[in-house]
Amino acid sequence: MTSSQATYIRTVNVPLDELRAFPGNARCGDVPTILDSLRRNGQYRSLIARETETDPLTVLAGNHTMQALQLHGPGPCDYRTTHQGEERPCGVCHGEDWSPAARCEVIICDDDTARRVNLVDNKASDASGYDRDALAELLSYLEEDGFEGTGYTDAEVRQIAHAVPPLDTADALADTEDVYREQYGVIVVCGDETEQERVYNELTSQGYNAKVVTT
Ligand SMILES: [Zn+2]
Incomplete structure (x- = not known):
């Protein structure tokens, strides 16, 4: 049946x-x-x-x-x-x-x-998304024993903890306003996620409006 x-x-x-x-x-x-x-x-x-x-x-x-x-x-x-x-x-x-x-x-x-x-x-x-604050908090409880079995790498957790939303190249330079206007940016090509994080932190600390791009 x-x-x-x-x-x-x-x-x-x-x-x-x-x-x-x-x-x-x-x-x-x-x-x-x-x-x-x-x-x-x-x-x-x-x-x-x-x-x-x-x-x-x-x-x-x-x-x-x-x-x-x-x-x-x-x-x-x-x-x-x-x-x-x-x-x-x-x-x-x-x-x-x-x-x-x-x-x-x-x-x-x-x-x-x-x-x-x-x-x-x-x-x-x-179809689902994430509440990034809730995600960062949940992950923070696991710091002591590491993130094995969560599906998150250490680098991903660092990125989430720093509240840096991952953006693709197009989004990184797109404006949220409906009206198109030119934007000028520089993309720094990094060797790995660690360097990406270091460069991001350095530029941000110097007052630049930096965005993280992973392609
Ligand atoms: Zn086994």
Whole structure:
């Protein structure tokens, strides 16, 4: 029986070789960052897998989490992290023998709904933005143990903490007013993010209206 709305059936741990990726998934995810998160935080969110009478369990949402678990491969791995001075093993294999598997919420639905679930799960995160103050505050609580498993690099956190919105080249020189007027600027090409930050701080301290550009 299928339904035009997703119906939850059960939550179960499924070996990866019994799961298949959603055919034609259009999203390209950052698999290594997801694996970093899984190692540091564990699998905090279930995959959404569709059960039918004919096909293997098909992952509608969480295809990149599945790929990250595949990338981890059979355990144990030698990953260790430190949390408040205490050493902890990998959140995927726990430093023990582990066969690649993922916790899945199994649903049933019709083909049309399966496509919609896959599409909206990918699209919904594109459409969101950030409250930068809230983001900077959240990150600040993690300073002591580092930003591993947050998806943020140290350089990104520094940029957020300094409340410098990342701009693309066009935005950097665009005026917010509707009326076009010429603007004159100089772009300083930097070797890396550290130099970019140093140059930005130097120019700002000299009173220049500097903007950060990453292309
Ligand atoms: Zn591991």
